[in-house]
Amino acid sequence: MEPAVIEAFDAVLPHGITLSCRAAGERGRPVLLFLHGFPEAAFVWDELLEHFAHPTHGGFRCVAPNLRGFERSSAPPEVAAYRAKPLMQDIDALIEAVSADSPTPGRLAALVAHDWGGALAWGFSARHPQRLARLVILNAPHPLPFQRELAQSPAQQAASAYMNFLARPDAPALLAENDFARLWPFFTAFAAQGTAPAEPAWLDDTMRERYRAVWRQGLQGGCNYYAASPLRPPTPADPGATAVTLPPEAVTVRVPTLVIWGMGDTALPPTLLDGLTDVVPDLRIERLPGCTHWLVHEQPQRVAALIEGFVQTPM
Numbered sequence: 438m439e440p441a442v443i444e445a446f447d448a449v450l451p452h453g454i455t456l457s458c459r460a461a462g463e464r465g466r467p468v469l470l471f472l473h474g475f476p477e478a479a480f481v482w483d484e485l486l487e488h489f490a491h492p493t494h495g496g497f498r499c500v501a502p503n504l505r506g507f508e509r510s511s512a513p514p515e516v517a518a519y520r521a522k523p524l525m526q527d528i529d530a531l532i533e534a535v536s537a538d539s540p541t542p543g544r545l546a547a548l549v550a551h552d553w554g555g556a557l558a559w560g561f562s563a564r565h566p567q568r569l570a571r572l573v574i575l576n577a578p579h580p581l582p583f584q585r586e587l588a589q590s591p592a593q594q595a596a597s598a599y600m601n602f603l604a605r606p607d608a609p610a611l612l613a614e615n616d617f618a619r620l621w622p623f624f625t626a627f628a629a630q631g632t633a634p635a636e637p638a639w640l641d642d643t644m645r646e647r648y649r650a651v652w653r654q655g656l657q658g659g660c661n662y663y664a665a666s667p668l669r670p671p672t673p674a675d676p677g678a679t680a681v682t683l684p685p686e687a688v689t690v691r692v693p694t695l696v697i698w699g700m701g702d703t704a705l706p707p708t709l710l711d712g713l714t715d716v717v718p719d720l721r722i723e724r725l726p727g728c729t730h731w732l733v734h735e736q737p738q739r740v741a742a743l744i745e746g747f748v749q750t751p752m
Contacts (some may be wrong), residue, residue, distance in 0.1 A: 441490035441499075443483055447509075448502065450530040454523075456502040457509040459483065460535075462490030464498055467546035468536045469748070471501040472528070474552020474577070475603075475659045476612075476620055478651040479503045484737045485549070485744070494745055497546060500535045502527075504554065506658020508651050519658070519665040521560055528561050532568050547571040547748045551733060553662055556580070562690045570752065572694040573744050576702050576730050578709040580668065581688050581716050586709060587670055587678035594670040596704050601670060601677075603663040609656040617652055621645075627704040628729040639734040685716055693719045695747040697740060699728030721747065 441461040448456045459479045469489055471482040479501040486499040503510040505527050506519060513519075536542055548569045550558035555577020562572045578586075586593035602608060612619050624640055663669070671677040694717050700707055707724065714720050723743050728735050 440487040443486060448531055448534055450527065450534065452526055452530060454505060454511045454527055454530075456505065456511070456527060456531060458500055458502045458531075458535075459486065460498070460500045461486040462496065462498040465538050465540075466496055466498040467541065468532075468539050469497045469499045470528075470532065470535065470545050470548050471499065472548070472550035472554025472558055473501065473504065473507070474554050475662060476623060476648070476652065476656070477552070478508045478648075480647055480651075481551075481733055482549075485733070485741055488741045489745070494741075495749060498535070498539065500531075502531055504557075506655075506661055508654055510658075512655060512658040514657070516661050516664045519661040521557075524557055525561050525564065528557060529565060529568065541570075543568065545569040547573055547744075549573040549575070549744060550577060551575040552577050552730070559688070559690065562692055562694075563688050566690070566692050569692055571748055572690065572692050573747060574694065574696045575732060575740065576697075576699050576705055578705055579688070579690075579713055579716060581683050581685060582709050582712055584668055584678050584681050584683055585712075587668060588681075590708070593706070593708070596706065597670050599704070600663050600666075601672060601675075603660050604666075604669060606664075608660045608663075612656050612660075613652070617649065620648075620652065624731060627731075628701050637731070637734070639731075644734075689716045689718075691718065693747075693752070694721070695743065696720065696722045697732065697743055698722065698724050699730060699732035699735070700724050700726045701728055702730040704730060 444460050446458050448458050473479055473481055482501040486501060488494050489497045489499050506512045532545055533543055548558050555574045559579050667681050669677040671679045698707060710722060725732055733740055
């Protein structure tokens with residue numbers, strides 16, 4: 438079948454933020470919204486945008502924004518601009534804009550999110566359940582078990598130590614040195630032994646150049662997510678997650694949720710799934726052995742099939 442055409446557009450939001458977006462599928466159709474993580478960008482969803490835009494896979498209107506601070510999207514310099522409230526405002530306004538001509542204005546058929554996009558999606562879904570019919574999370578911990586593990590587990594604190602580096606003021610400059618020499622290992626370092634080759638097949642020269650094109654536009658915005666978040670491993674100078682209290686009722690997600698987890702993710706190990714049903718009562722978990730944190734690249738067809746089965750199931 439012919440792939441859907443990927444289009445690019447800028448979503449100019451009422452509160453002064455512009456998000457550069459990629460999209461596929463006819464306007465007026467039910468909307469799937471895809472949120473990326475760090476150090477990525479909207480382009481990582483292209484294969485799934487094309488898949489779900491096709492009539493045989495639902496004929497959705499599929500939209501993937503570059504989050505605030507990434508690619509050509511607005512990138513306020515101050516760290517406070519990357520706290521939860523303004524980031525949620527971006528997502529809420531974007532949903533309003535891209536779903537206005539859909540069968541359910543103001544409401545998504547599903548929100549699909551990975552890594553930092555997943556962190557935003559968990560919080561957004563807890564606060565604004567009326568905005569989405571379903572939630573799909575890929576290797577992104579719910580804030581309650583993440584706070585628990587960061588505060589109590591030496592293993593998780595060690596696995597997440599990179600977060601404190603990325604929160605440093607000099608991190609963007611250090612990451613950009615020597616053709617982004619400190620960034621490329623992110624794609625191999627978060628893999629349990631035997632789950633990913635030293636040079637993943639998906640990370641070919643073409644893909645590397647796509648990443649370079651994004652990273653050359655600036656890394657400060659992406660690093661500001663880490664600087665703004667209190668969910669970090671504690672250090673002698675910073676209590677991090679140990680100073681955070683999350684009331685369970687404030688982070689409970691009451692929309693049908695699918696979590697897809699690459700089991701070879703060493704930064705976000707499967708222990709983060711423990712107790713998840715306590716705060717996500719309508720939950721389905723799909724564990725993918727042989728996948729790492731980068732499961733969208735590693736097994737896009739498997740990921741697409743799982744999402745399709747979930748979003749096409751009658752409510």
